[in-house]
Amino acid sequence: MHTGTVIRSTGTWIDVSVKGKVIPSRIRGRMRLDHENSTQPIAVGDRVGLVIQNDKTGLITQVHRRYNCLQRRAAGRKVRKRQVLVANVDFIWIVQATQQPALNWRLVDRLLVACETQDIPGGVVINKMDLAAPDLSVSIRELDEYYRQLGYPVVLTSVAEKLNLKTLSHLFSDKVNVLLGPSGVGKSSLLNAIDPEINIPTKSISNKTSKGRHTTAHTELHSLITGGSVMDTPGIREFGLLDIKPWELAHHFPEFRPHLTRCRFPACTHDHEPDCAVKRAHMKERISDERYESYLNILYTLRLGDADIGR
Ligand SMILES: Nc1nc2c(ncn2[C@@H]2O[C@H](COP(=O)(O)OP(=O)(O)OP(=O)(O)O)[C@@H](O)[C@H]2O)c(=O)[nH]1
Ligand SMILES: [Zn+2]
Numbered sequence: 537m538h539t540g541t542v543i544r545s546t547g548t549w550i551d552v553s554v555k556g557k558v559i560p561s562r563i564r565g566r567m568r569l570d571h572e573n574s575t576q577p578i579a580v581g582d583r584v585g586l587v588i589q590n591d592k593t594g595l596i597t598q599v600h601r602r603y604n605c606l607q608r609r610a611a612g613r614k615v616r617k618r619q620v621l622v623a624n625v626d627f628i629w630i631v632q633a634t635q636q637p638a639l640n641w642r643l644v645d646r647l648l649v650a651c652e653t654q655d656i657p658g659g660v661v662i663n664k665m666d667l668a669a670p671d672l673s674v675s676i677r678e679l680d681e682y683y684r685q686l687g688y689p690v691v692l693t694s695v696a697e698k699l700n701l702k703t704l705s706h707l708f709s710d711k712v713n714v715l716l717g718p719s720g721v722g723k724s725s726l727l728n729a730i731d732p733e734i735n736i737p738t739k740s741i742s743n744k745t746s747k748g749r750h751t752t753a754h755t756e757l758h759s760l761i762t763g764g765s766v767m768d769t770p771g772i773r774e775f776g777l778l779d780i781k782p783w784e785l786a787h788h789f790p791e792f793r794p795h796l797t798r799c800r801f802p803a804c805t806h807d808h809e810p811d812c813a814v815k816r817a818h819m820k821e822r823i824s825d826e827r828y829e830s831y832l833n834i835l836y837t838l839r840l841g842d843a844d845i846g847r
Contacts, residue, residue: 537585537586537587537597538554538559538585538586538587538588538594539554539583539584539585539586539600540552540553540554540555540559540583540584540586540594541553541581541582541583541584541624541757542578542579542580542581542582542583542584542623542757543558543580543756543757544580544754544755544756544757545576545578545579545580545754545755546753546754548562549561549562550562550563550578550596552584552586552594552596553757554586554588554594559586559588559592559593559594560593560594561584561586561593561594561595561596562593562594562595562596563577563578563595563596564595564596564597567596567597567598567599573616573617573618574607574610574617574618574619574620575610575617575618575619576619576620577599578596578599579605579620579621579622579623579755580622580623580755580756580757580767581605581622581623581624581625581712581757581767582599582600582602582623582624583599583600583624584596584598584599584600585597585598585599585600602623602624603623603624604623604624604625604654604655604656605620605621605622605623605624605625605654606620606621606622606623606625606628606650606651606654606656606714606716607619607620607621607654607778608621608650608775608776608777608778609776609777609778610776611774611776618778621714621716621755621769622714622755622767622769624712625656625712625713625714625767626656626657626711626712626713627656627657627658627659627711627712627713627714628647628651628656628657628658628659628713628714628716629658629659629660629661629691629713629714629715629716630643630644630647630648630658630659630660630661630716630717631660631661631663631715631716631717631721631722631723631726632644632660632661632662632663632717632718632721633662633663633664633667633720633721633722634662634663634664634665634667634668634672634673634676635664635667635668635672636664636667636720637718637719637720637721639662639672639676640718641679641826641830642829642830642833643717643718643775644660645827645830645831645834646775646777646830646834647716647717647775648660648688648788649777649780649785649788649789649834650775650777652787652788652790653777653778653779653780653788658688659688659689659690659691659707660683660688660689660690660691661690661691661692661693661704661715661717661726662676662680662690662691662692662693663693663694663695663721663722663725663726664694664695664696664721664722665692665693665694665697665699666694666696666697666699676692679826680692682824682827685791686790686791687790689707691703691704691707693726695722695725695726695729698729701726701729701730704726704730705730705731705760705762705763706762708730708760708762708763708764708765708766709760709762709763709764710763710764711764711765712757712764712765712766712767713764713765713766713767714766714767714769715727715766715767715768715769716769716772717771717772718771718772718773719752719770719771719772719773720771721771722738723752723768723769723771724736724737724738724752724768725738727758727760727766727768730760730762731758731760731761731762733761734758734760736752736756736758736768752768752769752770752771753770754770755767755768755769755770756768776837777834777837777838780838781838782805782835782838782839783803783804783805785805785831785834785835785838786805786806786814786831789823789827789831791817791822791823791827792806792814792817792823792831795813795814795816795817795822796813796814797813798813799811799812799813799814800812805835806831807832807835814828
């Protein structure tokens, strides 16, 4: 029996790295049944036990207990299931672009909540700074300051102008990182620029819709020559949060926490309730309009329960 790390999963084949060698593997049939409430029993980053067979392929017989994982509500007809996107990670970078596609702070906040619920440190990368109009640059720098104070590092990058790529590779260097964000923001381009040996295919986004064309189809774990490793994930359009009760949500907004004990009702959702300390803090501009709106937006989708698709 060998132990390895899942570096890529394409559905039928799961590539496992065992002491630096990649073993194309399959999973034992029964393991699929043991994981009925998730769409896939295995995620990139999982540590697995496998037997190497005569034809040099692997048979995965066990998945080791996960240190942590990032999961969302599965999309489409499988909404009642959960999808584990990545497992055993140290840091999640939420990647956005200044445009093409347009910057979406709602999604950033939603993904930061997902990081908070799993206790995974998170940060934000705003790429394509070369395309930012001057007024957008100003508002990005203001938000940059706000998020930093919450404990989320923000890195403003441009692959085209090689802006802050060294900073990013330095931040990546001592951990297992994840790049998460919509299609077309430049996740693969950033990795290619940091480590040319990686060479992930990228495509230009279609001008008509400004929506990405989903060039990365599967999550893959890459080791960087500059140190550390990064999981490049396919672009996400929606992220349905799991396992959060409406009254718990505020605990996942760091700047709300100091106020939570001062609301009149212990289960206050900081929405319609009277005598709410969070609403007072928002009035006094200790909580920004944007973050409070993100909070309400997520709160309303949580109340939808299974109908929440996470936009
Ligand atoms: N102007 C500009 N274009 C960039 C920058 N970074 C990436 N691009 C372009 O944006 C497009 C999409 O880049 P990708 O790296 O494929 O984006 P992705 O986030 O990996 O997309 P998916 O794989 O679909 O999730 C490509 O045409 C890149 O050349 C940048 O900093 N500035
Ligand atoms: Zn309240």
